[in-house]
Amino acid sequence: MMKELMTITDCRKALCKREISARELTELYLQQIDARDREIGAYLTVCAEKAIQKAKEADSIFTRSADVVSLERNSNTLCGIPYACKDNIVTKGVRTTCASRILQDFVSPYDAAVVERLQSSGAVMLGKTNMDEFAMGSACEHSALGRTVHPLDPARSPGGSSGGSAAAVAAGEAVFALGSDTGGSARQPASFCGLVAMKPTYGLVPRYGLVEFASSMDTICPMTRTVEDNRMVLAALAGADPRDMTSVTPPNEWFEGIKRQSLVPDLKGKRIAMAADISRFCDAATLANTLRAARMLEELGCIVEETELPSPDHALETYVILTAAESSSNLARYDGIRYGTGANGESYREIAGCARTTGFGEEVTRRILTGAYALSAAHGGKYFHKIKNVQRNILHQMDAVMERYDAILMPTTGSVAFPLADGEKTENRYDSDRFTVYANLTGLPALQIPSGGDGKLPTGVSLLGRRFGEVELYRIAQRLEEMLAEKIAEEVTEYGGV
Ligand code: GLN
Numbered sequence: 001m002m003k004e005l006m007t008i009t010d011c012r013k014a015l016c017k018r019e020i021s022a023r024e025l026t027e028l029y030l031q032q033i034d035a036r037d038r039e040i041g042a043y044l045t046v047c048a049e050k051a052i053q054k055a056k057e058a059d060s061i062f063t064r065s066a067d068v069v070s071l072e073r074n075s076n077t078l079c080g081i082p083y084a085c086k087d088n089i090v091t092k093g094v095r096t097t098c099a100s101r102i103l104q105d106f107v108s109p110y111d112a113a114v115v116e117r118l119q120s121s122g123a124v125m126l127g128k129t130n131m132d133e134f135a136m137g138s139a140c141e142h143s144a145l146g147r148t149v150h151p152l153d154p155a156r157s158p159g160g161s162s163g164g165s166a167a168a169v170a171a172g173e174a175v176f177a178l179g180s181d182t183g184g185s186a187r188q189p190a191s192f193c194g195l196v197a198m199k200p201t202y203g204l205v206p207r208y209g210l211v212e213f214a215s216s217m218d219t220i221c222p223m224t225r226t227v228e229d230n231r232m233v234l235a236a237l238a239g240a241d242p243r244d245m246t247s248v249t250p251p252n253e254w255f256e257g258i259k260r261q262s263l264v265p266d267l268k269g270k271r272i273a274m275a276a277d278i279s280r281f282c283d284a285a286t287l288a289n290t291l292r293a294a295r296m297l298e299e300l301g302c303i304v305e306e307t308e309l310p311s312p313d314h315a316l317e318t319y320v321i322l323t324a325a326e327s328s329s330n331l332a333r334y335d336g337i338r339y340g341t342g343a344n345g346e347s348y349r350e351i352a353g354c355a356r357t358t359g360f361g362e363e364v365t366r367r368i369l370t371g372a373y374a375l376s377a378a379h380g381g382k383y384f385h386k387i388k389n390v391q392r393n394i395l396h397q398m399d400a401v402m403e404r405y406d407a408i409l410m411p412t413t414g415s416v417a418f419p420l421a422d423g424e425k426t427e428n429r430y431d432s433d434r435f436t437v438y439a440n441l442t443g444l445p446a447l448q449i450p451s452g453g454d455g456k457l458p459t460g461v462s463l464l465g466r467r468f469g470e471v472e473l474y475r476i477a478q479r480l481e482e483m484l485a486e487k488i489a490e491e492v493t494e495y496g497g498v
Helices: 008-016 022-040 048-064 068-073 113-120 163-170 187-193 227-237 252-259 284-299 312-333 348-359 362-375 382-404 426-433 437-442 470-491
Strands: 043-046 082-086 124-129 176-181 196-199 219-224 271-275 303-307 407-411 446-453 458-464
Touching (some): 022 043, 043 163, 082 163, 113 227, 124 163, 176 187, 176 196, 196 470, 219 227, 227 446, 227 470, 271 284, 284 303, 284 407, 284 446, 284 458, 312 382, 407 470, 446 470
Antiparallel strands (some): 043 124, 176 219, 196 219, 446 458
16 A cells, blocks of 8 residues: 555656566556545546556566666656546547546547557556546536545535546546646646646647647646656657647757756746736635745745736636637537437437437536527627637737746635535636636646645645746746645645545
């Protein structure tokens, strides 16, 4: 049994020194899933056999390498590391459901680009994690296939939509996880569960094989226990893929920066914008811990200045309309013929009607209808065009802020993990995306790290950076992480389940 929750760095050390084999490590995580996941519900599918097979391959790499030093130098830092994959990222031979009835038996004939990349780096996929249906939601409560609870408090939500990925890592059921983030879906659950999540610059990580929600904002994100772990996973995922036309290759310096083991960076003179007017949207602990993070950055030599950002209300409204519009068009393919089975009817209209009515849950239906309305010819698409203009405005304003600052500091989301739904109106959940959507609307990178807790549950803070500014964000966050470690230990209940 593991005594404490392990990071990628811990696992790698143990593997390189041959204190544990990749197979044993994978078995430990599978045992933990067996022991805990009935209660937590992080996984929709566990692929134990495939995982053991992959771990054996990793072991053969470890035994072939002559000595510890050459192993440690090996750039495949993820070799033999067990991870969890959100169930909207397709995996050949392992079902991909998007937590939707309409895809519950869907098995993809190919792997997503990120899965291929992790495969070739030797990482071991343990299974697929629960989420809100088609990634629409903030609490995992819109999954049609399972319920996930917060590892520290079973009466609370792990967040969403990547709630299963967050819960898996927080409960020691995976070393790291892949999530996706269209409006905060990786950062908000990471904040709720005390983890690190990077929403990379749009296009940096190829979306090939990520089931589309709102393609112009969808990103795939590493979710990890530490900043250093996050850097290692992003290094393995980044870079253009010809099968995703929106993917981009960053400048060479980016790759040099991301690969380097971070030195202790000097933050003297770094300019940090602190989002103004956040108190309206935060609970007391989240606010206090965000302000404390700002003070710590000042102690590290940063210049922190309060700065007005584009209206958070406008940002949220823009996000809601744009994603609804894109999703209504993206989800048109689920018609019971191309995707989804078992629908009855004599005509296309009947079959599609039957498949979609029985296949989609309430939240997905709400968004498709909202989106169809925003795009409808009857309105001459005027809502959509208007909202695209507002988005452009937000983008220009944010770019202007980023010209003056190295990063923007803000709470990731306004509260600690909320109680599991009990008749609560789902619309209220949109509020939890108020801060996260800036990064999606603009394509800028944003990094969530734990900022402390309320005495029991974690709070989170985000650093938003320049396009391709991921390395800079990791550097700043790493210093904050060091300074906050003691506080987090005092303010967050320790997970004692392992
Ligand atoms: N909670 C947000 C929503 O419901 C974010 C979703 C996401 O990032 N996939 O739209």
